[in-house]
Amino acid sequence: MTPGIFLADTFPLLKYVPDWFPGAGWKRKAKEWRTIPRQGVALPHEYAKQQMQAGTAIPSFTSMYLEQENMTTEDKKTFSSGLPTHSWAPVPTRKFLHDKKAYKDPFEFRPERFLPSENHEPERDPRYFAFGFGRRICPGLLLADSSLFITFAMVLLVFNISKAVENGVPITPKQEFVDGIVQYAQLLV
């Protein structure tokens, strides 16, 4: 599942192509896939509603929003950006994270670029971009950041990490990534 790989992402008119149309396999896939995230939303939502009706709901975001009546339907139709609901607004995050104006040799792996030192101002914090923006910013930011910090701290504490050496020659792993929403290095597959 990679955003933007289906032609219909760019040409929404294609959604009117009938399911049986030759080459419309993507449409059948989309129908099947859309049920998965919808269940992820609908099941906990229904559960919270039932608990509220039974008077046994523990306060949560869902119960809070269900109780709150002051948002009109019209308000819900547009975001503060003025974009209509269902607009597709890709943000070139990768470009921001490799901006030559903000990062010296942006494609080099040099984590020390983020550390302040006597002659060096830390380069721009990638957290401003890597987790999205505004009201759709990743709610897992703090959890992800702390989990990764503690994981790396523990790994670095107990392991020495270096390149594998074969016949006296250090092997530099190829930087190849798998495709998809979550990308990871081929080496780790």
Ligand code: HEM
């Ligand atoms: C390094 C780890 C992570 C990165 C880089 C990351 C990045 C992102 C990005 C870029 C978005 C899209 C924001 C947008 O639509 O503009 C997002 C959304 C989201 N993330 Fe994360 N995320 C990470 C970890 C997590 C974790 C650990 C959780 C949950 C425990 C989480 C939950 C979510 C949710 C629920 C959304 C959807 C928010 C919404 O559309 O309103 N993420 N994340």
